[in-house]
Amino acid sequence: MGAGGFQTEVESLKAEGTNFVKLGQDFQASVVRLMNGLSALGAGPPGTPPAGGGQKEPEKSFGEQFMSGLTTFDSKADMPPWGDDDIGEKFGVVYEGVRDGMYESMGHLSSKLQEIGKALNSMSKNYAEGEDFSDSLIKQHVPNPQGSDTSTKFVSRLEGPKSH
Structure with a gap:
């Protein structure tokens, strides 16, 4: 711990640094x-590349495409969910x-x-080394x-201010 009124809690810095690194990793996973x-x-x-090296599903036969087109919106599969009309494009x-x-x-x-977490960890290490x-x-x-004089000197008499 530092001297005077300033003290550094090295373990708190280290713990919070680790927490910031984990927070950044968790945030990235959420993204x-x-x-x-x-x-x-x-x-x-996608946020991650597709499994299998990005290989596409095998092409559907004409019959499968026809049946799928009757029962689903596959004909719109290449369009964004908001559509391709004027308003959708805007x-x-x-x-x-x-x-x-x-x-x-x-x-x-x-x-x-x-980065903040790593910096806090580095700061905690530097403070610990500095304090050691x-x-x-x-x-x-x-x-x-000057202080090793073996004879001890005492004040034997105090004089007041001299008046003229």
Whole structure:
């Protein structure tokens, strides 16, 4: 611990540094889950590459495509969920801009949280080393020629101010 009114709790710095790193990692995992969820809805790129190296499903036969087209919205499979009409296209431009900016800023925030955690861990290590060094200096015996006089001097008489 430091001298005077300033004290550093090295273990608290270290613990909070570890917490910040974990917070950044958890936040990044949440961002990936969000991106994957939106991707599953057709509203953005995936947060992680698809399993299997990005291989596509085998092509459906004409009969499968025909039956699927009668019972599902497969004919709209390549379109975003908001549609491709005039209003949908305008919405998509705004949405994709905001989405992409959000992905970028959330990724940046995640990395900064982890950087803060690493910096706090480094700070705790530096404080501990500094305090150990200071403590070792304080404990060293350094001879003081002015204070090593074996004879003790006492004040034997006090004089008041002289008046003229």
